[in-house]
Each structure stands twice: as C-alpha cells, then as structure tokens.
Amino acid sequence: MNMIEAINDALDIMLARDPDVVVLGEDVGYFGGVFRATAGLQEKHGKTRVFDTPITECGIIGVAVGMGAYGMRPVPEIQFADYIYPALDQLVSEAARLRYRSAGDFIAPMTVRSPFGGGIFGGQTHSQSPEGIFTHCSGLKTVIPATPYDAKGLLIAAIEDNDPVIFFEPKRIYNGPFSGYYDRPVEPWAKHDGSVVPEGYYRIELGKAKIVRPGSDVTILCYGTMVHVVQAVVADAGIDAEIVDLRTLMPLDVATIEESVKRTGRCLIVHEATRTSGFGAELAATVQERCFYHLEAPVERVTGFDTPYPHSLEWAYFPGPVRIATALEKIMRV
Template sequence: MARMSMIEALHSAMDKKLSDDASVLVFGEDVGFFGGVFRCTAGLQEKFGEERVFDTPINESAIVGLAVGMAAQGMRPCVEVQFADYVYPAYDQITQEAARLRHRSNEQFTCPIVVRMPTGGGIFGGQTHSQSPEALFTHVAGLKVVIPSTPYDAKGLLIASIEDPDPVIFLEPKRIYNGPFYGDHSGKSVPWSQHESSEVPEGHYTVPLGKAVVRQPGNDITILAYGTMVYVAEAAAKQAGVDAEIIELRTLLPLDLDTIRHSVEKTGRCIVVHEATRTSGFGAELIAEVQEACFWHLKAPIRRVAGWDAPYPHAQEWDYFPGPERIAAALKLAMEE
C-alpha cells in the first residue's frame, strides 16, 4: 500500500495496464512528452515508448475515432480528452460509433475504449474548462459512465474500465485531483495523508463498475452524490447536525439502484447533489428512479441541490457550486417535512 493522490493513482493504473497488456495504448493531447496538463501520464512515454504512449493533434474527433478503429481490431486504447469541455467535437464518434459498435455488428466487434476527461470546476478555468457534462453520456445506451472520488477507487475503477469490453466515459473531478475540497469559500481542504482513501495498493486490483458504496452510514436521510460532491455532502451533513447516509454512486451508468433503494427504504428521505446544471442534470434521473422504486417509503419530497441554470460563471465560481451551506439548508428542510 502507498499513499497517493488521485493523479498518482490514475498514473499507477495506466502504468500497470501498459505493463501487463501489450494491447493497451495511451494517447491524447500532450499526454506523451509533456505528461498531460495535470501530469497524470508523466513519464509513461519515456517508460513505454512513443508507439504505446503518444501525442495527438488538437482534434478530439480524430482521437476518439482512432481509438474506435483500434478497438475494433483488438487494441484497448485509453485516451485523454484534455478537459471535458473539449469533448463535444468527439460526441459523434462516442455516441454514434463507440456506443453502437457491439450492437450494430451483431457482436462481431466490441469497443473496449476508455475516454478519460477532467471534469467540473474548482481551478478558476472559466466556461471552457469547468463544465460537468455527465448527463450527456448517461442518456446513451451502450456506454458506461464512471466518476471516482478517491484515489483508491480511481485506480481500481480505471483498471476495470480498461479491462471492460465496452466503451467507458471516465470523468475525473479535477477539483479533488490532489485532495478533497469541501467547497467553501475559504478553499479549506483535507490532505490525502489524513484521509484513509489515500491508501492505494501498488499492484493490480479492480473496483467493480456499476456498484455504489455507502460512504457514510446514517438513518435520517439519504444523500446521493458523486465526485467532488461526496466531500461537500459530508461537510454539509456535519454542519446540519443530520444523521445522513451518503451513497457515493461511483458509476452513473449502469446505476446501482439496489444500494440506493435499500438506503432510501431505511431513511425515508432523500436529497440528490451534483455540480452540473440543475435542469436535465443526472439528478433528475436519480429522483425519477427513487420515486418509482421507493414511493411508499418516502416521508418527504425528494430534493436536489445543483449548479445554476446558467452558463458557467467564472467570477462567481464558488457561488455556483453546491456548497455545504446550500446542502445543509436542503437537509434541514427535508427533515422538517
């Protein structure tokens, strides 16, 4: 076991798979010589060579299109889109080609690709470096959508994603690349060295796709969260003095409805938290699923706390995020109903 940041854990996952499997390739903008804008691939080109880890032109459609073709011929590309905001030119390749290849070929071909993308805000990157587009991919049959929140899960989920026979959208919350931000205006954080989830095995292991985890047990209310919002939810529950059960989804598609249902049936109350824009965000799907599965157990309406319905506000970034205060207010309101 070693203490790792999420960046180091992701690096370790790619290093391990490149070492173990000659069909694994890593490529994207600046991932080779420079080692990635966030240094997730630092040193991998030097170790494995330019044929296994290489830079590409600034052309997201070509990056993913190349990966789809390679995957159809037996390779396992793990590609990086430098920021999730840049993925839109590649959306056609992801949704029309990668997601459908298994089915349109009557399972003659599969598409074992991973598309890694730093997602969300927290670095004052402005409108084109801070978006959270996960809902655009959870609507697409044939994809898997993964968002880790700890170094341990990040490594295990990435290895599982690379080994999966189908395309995986792997979203990495850059706000917690180097530690869990609680998300208040002071920028208060907890170093990974003080957080048990920073303990990461150095060898091969996997975290199963499609399985949520109870991050914090509780009895009063269920909080459904993923990515950075797991830590914000922890801080909010403490601030509100509520015995909240925090379910970290880890995989949005496929969704672990059994873990969610078990928790909501126990607590009878539920709120959903995500950083992305509120309207048509993934929270709406979560609320629909909980409503259908747990209606007769609910003691209060399901509430959601999310980003504003507005273009990403650079100057008001920390007001845009669901912070502990906003979530704590929603918790107290749900408990009073």
C-alpha cells in the same frame, strides 16, 4: 497517493500487463499531460504505447474506435471535458453502437479519460460537467471517482471492460482534499479519504455504489467532488445522514439506492452539473418509482444553476455548505 498519482499508477500497471493497451491524446506523451496524469509513461513504455495526437478530438476518438474494433484497448485522453463535444458523433454513433450494430462481431473496449467540473478557475470552456449527455446514451458507461483509491480501481476495471467507458476525473480534487472542508478531524466512520492506495493491481467493479457514511435519517446521493462537500456538511449538520457515492452513473447501482432510501425514508441528491436534465433528475425519478410508499418527504436536489458556467461566480455556482444544509433542514422538517 493523490488522484493524479493513482490514475498514473493505474495506467502504468495496465500498460505493463496488457500489450494491447495504449494511451493517446494531446500532450499525454513527452509532456505527461496538462495535469501530469501521464507523466513518465512514455519514457517507461515507449512512443508507440503512449503518444501525442494532433488537436482534434473527433480524430482522437475516431482512431480509438478503430483501435478497439481491431482488438486493442485504447485509453484516449480529452484534455478537458469541455472539449469532448467535437467527438460526440464518434462516441454516440460509432463507439456506443458498435457491438449492437455488428451483432457482437466488433466491440469498442476504449476508456475515454477526461478532467471535468470546476474548481480551478478555468472559466466557461474548462469547467463543465457534461455527464448527463453520456448517461443518456445507450451503450456507453459513465464513471466518476471521488477518491484516489476508487480512481485507480475503477480505471483498471474500465480499461478491462469490453464496452466504451467515459471516465470523468473531478479535477477540483486531483491533488487531494480541497482546503476549507477538511480542516477538522474526520469522523470515526471516515477511516480515510481514499488516499491510501494499495500498490499493484486491483479493480473495483463498475456499477457498484459505495456507502461512505451509514445513517438513518436521510439518504444523500452524490458523486465526484460533491462526496467530499457533502461529508463536510453532514459533519456539522447534526443529522444522521447516509452518504452514497454512486461512483458509476451508468450502469447505476439501483439496488443500493433503493435499499438505502427505503430505510431512511428521505432522499437528497447533490451534483455540480446544471439542474435541468441533470443526472439528478434521473435519480429522483428512480427513487420516486421504486421508493414512493417509503418516502416521508419529497426528494430534494441541490445542483449547479441553469446558466452558462459563471467564471467570476464559480464558488457561488457550486452546491456548497449553505445550500446543502438548507436542503437537509427542509427535508427533516417534513
């Protein structure tokens, strides 16, 4: 499966398993979603389980909060992460705080799916990476898969979770590994790219990172599309790097990060979002606080730039092979 198919499969399974699960959003019903992630689900499960909404993000999320409080498990889709901002009040002020504010009497077991990041030439309003906004908000969980296998298992776990989950899907790798990075044999440690997806139900626990490549020279922390970019760079760099796919940004698997960095003594952080106040800053602070006396070099970050998303310079904006390789060389020189 590619990631689109894995997400569709997870939604299909959960709609069949749990009558309280509903899927809602713009064009998710008859049309099957702008990226076809919900294709065929309305026909199979009915218009009361998979249904279209007006173009009103605050309304979509507000309704989902009410559904969750009532006992349902809604899975609203925001068509692009760039469109999620009108719903911030519902997410931050209502969904994230409902359990605490009601002393546990009400919960908001909702999973907000949204494609995020660049790579499809979508321009400034279809390419943003706003994960740092949500990791900052107590009460929300933030999940970003990097492979179809993880996407299915994490989405099922998110839907079953009793707290609101922001589930960002990196659309650059929706349809499989992107060209230019996979035109070489995979290394022995990379048994598959995560496209081998078991049939039926399985779940991956939220808050657990995955070491996708073991190594001893440096720890590379990354997530989403950047996992694949980093793997390609390391394959050519001649450095024994340990690549950690965080998978869940909040809750963060601090134990895996700490164990890895203490063992390698070096740390590189790679993400697509802008640098200032990006999630990499939180990762760098965590590594410094917990691993300072084990570090042999300063923590480095390779990120997007602090600019509006540059449509015409999209591929220069991404952390790519040159910038990542340069950062690795700098770390290893110390």
